[in-house]
Amino acid sequence: MAKKFPQQPAHPERNCWGCDRYCAADAMLCGNGSERTQHPIELFGIEWARACGAEFAEPASADPPATAA
Template identity: 75%
Template sequence: MAKKFPLHPKHPERICWGCDRYCAADAMACGNGSDRSMHPAELLGDDWYTVGNWGLEVEADAALRDANGKVLER
C-alpha cells in the first residue's frame, strides 16, 4: 500500500519524492538517479494539486491553507 502523498510538506527539499520510500535527499536507497526528485509544490507552487488530475484524494478544506500550511477561516 502506498503512503499518503503530502500536499504541503514542511521541508520538501530534504526528501526525494521519486518513489514511495521518501528517502532523505543525501541517502537515497532506490537508485532513482544522482539527484533527488522534487515535490510538485517546489516545481508548480503551493496550489499544484488544484490543476490537472493527480489522482489524489484531497481534503475538502485543503485548498484553504496559507503558505505555512495553517487552515484559513472560511
Template identity: 65%
Template sequence: MAKKFPTNPSNPERICWGCDLYCPAKSLACGNGASRTMHPVELFGEDWDSFEDRLEKPIDRVQEAGPR
C-alpha cells in the same frame, strides 16, 4: 497499501519524492538517478494539486474540407 502523498510538506527539499521510500536527499537508497526528485509544490507552487483547473483548453475549430 501505498503511503498517502503529502500535498504541502513543511520541508520538501529534504526528501526525494521519486518513489515510496521517501529517502533523505543526501542518502538515496533506491538508486533513482544521481539527484533527488522534487516535490510538485517546489515546481508548481502551493496550489499544485488544483493545477488541472488552469490548463489551456483546446480551440474547437471547424476545418473546411473544401478544395484549395
C-alpha cells in the same frame, strides 16, 4: 501499501519524492538517478494540486447520506 502522498510537506527539499520510500536527499536507497526528485510544490507552487488536477479528498464515509422525505 503505498504511503499517503503529502500535499504540502513542511520541508520538501529534504526528501526525494521519486518513489514511496521518501528517502532523505543525501541518502537515497532506491538509486532513482543521481539527483532527488522534487515535490510538485517545488515545481508548481502552493496551488500545484489544483493546477495538476489531483484530488486529495477525504474518503467517503460508510454511512449513506440521509434523504429528506
